[in-house]
Amino acid sequence: MADPGSTASADPELEAALKRVLDVVYKEHPLGANQILSLASELQRIGVHRLVEEHLGRFRRREEGK
Secondary structure, X not given: OOOOXXXXXXXXXXXXXXXXXXXXXXXXXXXXXXXXXXXXXXXXXXXXXXXXXXXXXXXXXHHHOO
């Protein structure tokens, strides 16, 4: 299984954005443990949805090009 942080460390802009999110979560708007777990779950769901949409878009473009 891939290291969950490997994508962030490979993309400096993503890593910077994640650090800003953590600053908000820990400093500006402290969340409880359950809230952090809910946020992580929702972000993962959104990320997976986005990846699926990107792959479907690529597939459609490839099919249109045939």
